[in-house]
Amino acid sequence: MxxxxxxxxxxxxxxxxxxxxxxxxxxxxxxxxxxxxxxxxxxxxxxxxxxxxxxxxxxxxxxxxxxxxxxxxxxxxxxxxxxxxxxxxxxVPPVSVPVRPPAPNLRVAITHGRVAITGTVPAGTGRALIRDALDGFAATDDRVTAGEVTGDGLAGIPGLLGALPRQSEDLTVELRDGALTLSGTAGSETEWVAVTAAARATGLPLVERLGVADLGARLADVPPLLFPDGSAWLSPQAQRNLWRTAGLLNAYPSASVRIEGHTDAFEAGDPLSEERATAVRDVLVSFGIDGDRLTTNGLAHDRPDRPDDTDDGRALNRRAELVVTGQLSP
Structure with missing residues (x-):
């Protein structure tokens, strides 16, 4: 080295x-x-x-x-x-926030007495309670599924569904994002009151888009109130028609009505038409309708429904009609 x-x-x-x-x-x-x-x-x-x-x-x-x-x-x-x-x-370690499942969603649509129900609810008794609450409908299209959702807002839904009218023409209840929406048309004022009261009782935020069927249109579906020539006598058929009318007025407790009496061109005018209006009022009062809701007006032959040149035309002019003068407007 x-x-x-x-x-x-x-x-x-x-x-x-x-x-x-x-x-x-x-x-x-x-x-x-x-x-x-x-x-x-x-x-x-x-x-x-x-x-x-x-x-x-x-x-x-x-x-x-x-x-x-x-x-x-x-x-x-x-x-x-x-x-x-x-x-x-x-x-500082990141905080782990648990992921909460989404809220349930539910849509119940009633059309001509048939109900279609869709949405997602938690598995278990919730779905059975909803199905049981819809018992009594003529036909039910049940497409509700069980999923990974919470039960938030479902507690009061069976009570609301139980209050829905079984013969509704057009009514929808929707639960989405924790809020309720009512839409469509209630068949009467009493139906509207019952459904909205049940919806409010759930305690959920409520969007009210539910209208009320027009009483005048429903009264027009009742057969006409006709009288014999020269008389204010109401036949048994006319009284049966008034029974249906009384049922409608009971379903619209806030409504007021004017009863208009008419004659044909060959009858005594104002006195007879007023008598006919009064006769209708008296029968409705006997059926339990508050007389303060009813006014009368004899119009004689001022507003004929048909020409008086035929017997059928004269018969249809000897009538009484009900005109709605006030109704609840949601």
Whole structure:
């Protein structure tokens, strides 16, 4: 081995030796310093109170792990003031927020007494309660499915469905996003009151788009009230028609009606037409209708329904008609 190589080898051994000596000297000192900073930090944080904080030091640099930002910021201020601390870093683990299932949805549409029900409800008794509440409809198209949804808002739905009229022509109830919507047309004022009251009783936010069928149109479906020539006598058929009329008026308790009497061109005018209007009023009162809701008006032959040149035309002109003068307007 040459002299030069011997010199290089000696120097290399010397450097390695010095490194080993320094490692043996400073290694324990470093650990002691880190342990000391950790102990003093924990003690300071404990004395300050508050939630627990994890403390770790690498050299003179500290890492604090806290449950939230406020706790982390307060801990950093405390530890950073300690002697020997160079830097402090905080770590706040992300908060895991559980994913809540969506709310249920339900749509019940009644058309001509037939009900179609769609939507998603939680599995279990909820679906059975809804199905049972719709018992009594002529036909039910049940397309409700059980899914991963909450039961929010469903508690009062069976009561609402039980209040729905079984012979409704056009009525829809929809539950979506925790709110109820009523739409369509209730068959009468009493139906409208019952359905809206049941919807409000659920305690859910309510959008009311439900109208009320026109009483005048329903009265027009009742067969005409006709009288014999020269008379204000109501036949048994006419009284049966008035019984149907009384039923309609009971279904519209806020409505007021004017009873108009008419004659043909060959009868005595005003007195007879007024008698006919009064006769209709008296029968309705006997059927339980409040007389304060009824007014009369004899129009004689002022408004003929048919020409008087035939017997049939004259017969149709000897009549009484009911005109709605006031009705609930939702």
């Amino acid at each position: 040459t002299m030069r190589r011997r010199v290089v080898l000696v120097r290399l051994i010397s450097v390695i030796g010095m490194v080993a000596v320094l490692a043996l000297q400073f290694g324990p000192n470093r650990h002691r310093m880190e342990d000391d900073l950790t102990r003093r930090s924990v003690r300071a944080l404990t004395e300050a109170g508050g939630p627990p904080v994890e403390v770790a030091f690498t050299g003179r640099d500290g890492v604090l792990r806290a449950g939230d930002e406020a706790t982390a910021n307060r801990a950093r201020e405390i530890v950073a003031r300690l002697e020997g601390v160079r830097a402090v870093r905080t770590v």
